Amino acid sequence: MRLRLSTLALATGLATAAMASPALAQDAAPEAQATPQLIVAISVDQFSSDLFAQYRQRFSKGFTRLLDGVVFPSGYQSHAATETCPGHSTLLTGVHPARTGIPANGWMDPALARADKEIYCVEDERDPRSSSDKPVVSPVHLKAPTLGDLMKKRDPRTINAAVSVKDRAAVMMSGHDTDAVYWFGEEGYTTFLDRKVSKSVAAYNAQIASKVAAGAAEMPVPGDCARRDHATPIGDFTIGTYKFPFKAGDYKAFSESPRGDLATADMAVRLVDELGMGKDAVTDLLSVSFSSTDKVGHAFGTEGVEMCIQMNTLDTALGTLFDALDARGIDYEVVLSADHGGFDAPERQQLRGNPHAGRVDPSLTAAALEAEVARRTGVTVPSGHLFYGAGESGSVWLAPDLAGKNKQTVVASLLDVLRANPQIEAAFSHDEIMAEPMPEGAPQDWTDLQKVRASYVPGRSGEVQMLTRRGIVPGKAKPFKVASHGSPWDYDRRVPMLFWREGIQGFEQPDPVETVDIAPTLAATVALFAPAGTWDGRCLDIDATEADSCSS
Known part of the structure; x- marks a missing residue:
């Protein structure tokens, strides 16, 4: 018989009493076996609280289980840099991007020998085999340990595995000390360059190859999605009617459609079986990042038949995963x-x-801003560029040969230009940002500067940060790229947080919480106690009884 969370809280307290030091504890007490055999940490890429609210009553498969658990509809990715890599870096580290070291999906290093000057967030750019087109994937830039890292430090028998369509999602959730990490490559699932794909994964890749070789017709439209099936014109093309057919041999169209989530669920089950996860008294950690909501959101936006098909498919994928775990x-x-x-x-x-709502003004591109600043200041540098970035990135990196008084002049002029633009909500310099203490308190009340501070990493973040006004979308519209994220506004910051375990007494708590609260909450679940200062977040009491799941 599985134990309820009230029993787990008791076991957690007993385990704490047995500790002899503040270091991470060993599970010495028999009562500590109340911990689950497996933690399943799921991220749904680009799954806003708005989407959750819109579709929660329509879910009928995997989500129904989660809706019977503990629901925090107002979770916050509290920082300003609402992108995939920094967001995933908070989920299982329990700290903001300012401490994970991941300020964006990529950052500029003007001194980098490569022509593009950009470093990918999960790239080891020091490896001579790495390039912009084919980065050598690595967690080297992640500065904070993940929950999986800490669990394996406590007990090396812990299995820490991750899967996603996106490499940066799988790497950021799993961390440094991993047993298996997979993401979708050019022809199926792949892993780190110095590791081999397992026999089970190779066999699944063969199945995927067969599906891709055959191509596929349009996906069916669920009944409740029919009302969303109508075209919206954007220039010379439309969105709102696409059903995800793909031509034979098109791996990208396969993985970037809702089918990518179905494949991720299947891969997660394969990892459980192949690695023997959840088979003993040592809790394992499986991280699963479903990427298709993000792929669909970028390509078609959030309000058409495309997203409705995706939400239905995501619900199916979750059901597949949960049913498989139940069966085992x-x-x-x-x-x-x-x-x-x-x-x-x-x-x-x-x-x-x-x-x-609108699109970012061309005057906010790096080239346009540079031309205006050069005209105003007369400053030039040998490299030919005063700065890099701006536009979609929201960050501006100064040229390495810009120094002294010229640097101060350029920064001041750039801030003047940005703050005068009607599309700019705020702009801050490095000095202004670093003078701001790390934010505390309810995340919905943070100022723009506090949001920026929470994701600012000196040496990686741009020396100037620009925030666009609500509803301004970066980038030009073109087929399969019409919408985005990355703003400091709640439609990008606010995300649901759902917890479930068999026997849990479910409840809904509308008070704002943060994604950095997830790691300390799960750590209490597995009776793992870290020294003060390990987390930016707090443990959430997910036991609705008089017991406290965070008790220590």
Whole structure:
């Protein structure tokens, strides 16, 4: 018989009493076996609280289980840099991007020998085999330990595994000390360059190859999605009617459609079986990041038939995973959240009562800003560029040969230009950001500067940070790229946080919480106690009885 969380809280307290030092504890007490056999940490890429609220009553498969658990509808990726890599870096480290060292999906290093000057967030750019087109994937830039890292430090028998379509999602959730990490490559699932794909994964890749070789017709439209099946014009193309057919041999179209989530669920089950996860008294950790909501959101926005098909498919994928774990008799605990939210195509927003939605002005590109600053200041540098970035990135990196008084002049002029632009909400210099203490308190009340501080990493973040106004979407619209995220607004920051374990007494708590609260909450679940200062977040009491799941 599986134990309820009230019993788990008792076991947690007993385990704490047995500790002889503040170091991470060993599970010495028999009562500590109340911990689950497996933690399943799920991220749904670009799954905003808005999408969750819109579809929660329509879910009928995997989500129904989670909705019977503990629901925090107002979780926050509290920082300003609401992108995939920094968002995933918070989920299982329990700290903001300012401490994970991941300020964005990529950052500029003007001194880098490569022509593009950009470093990918999960790239080891020091490896001579790494390039912009084919980075050598590595967790080298992640500065904080993940929960999986800490669990393996406590007991090396812990299995720490991760899977996603995206490499940066799998790497950021699993961390440094891993047993298996997979993401979707050019022809199926792949892993780190110095590791081999397992026999089971190779066999699954063969199955995928067969599916891709055959191609596929349009995906069916669930009944409740029919009302969303109509076109919205954007320039010379439309969105709102696509059903995800793909031509034979097109791996990208396969993985970037809702089918990518189905494949991720299948891969997660394969990892459980192949690695023997959840088979003994040592709790294992499986991280699963479903990427298709993000792929669909970028390509078609959030309000068309495309996203409706995706939400239905995601629900199916979750059901596949949970049913498989049930069939194996594993005692598991689930948390589901997201790396960030997202915004619909502004052209459709304008047709639906939001006249302020729009696309970023070309005057905010690096080239345009540089030309204006050069005209105002007369400053030039040997490299030919005063700065890099701006536009979509929101960050501006100064040229390495810009120094002294010229640097101060350029920064001051750039801030003047940005703050005068009607699309800019705020702009800050490095000195202004670093003078701000790390934010505390309710995340919905943070100022723009506090949001920026929480994701600012000196030496990686740009020396100037620019925030666009609500509803302004970066990038030009083109087919399969119409919407985005990355803003400091709640549609990008606010995400759901759901916890479930068999026997849990479910409840809903609307008070704002943070994604950095997930790691300390799960750590209490597995009776892992870390020294003060390990987390930026706090343990959430997910036991609705008089017991406290965070008691120590």
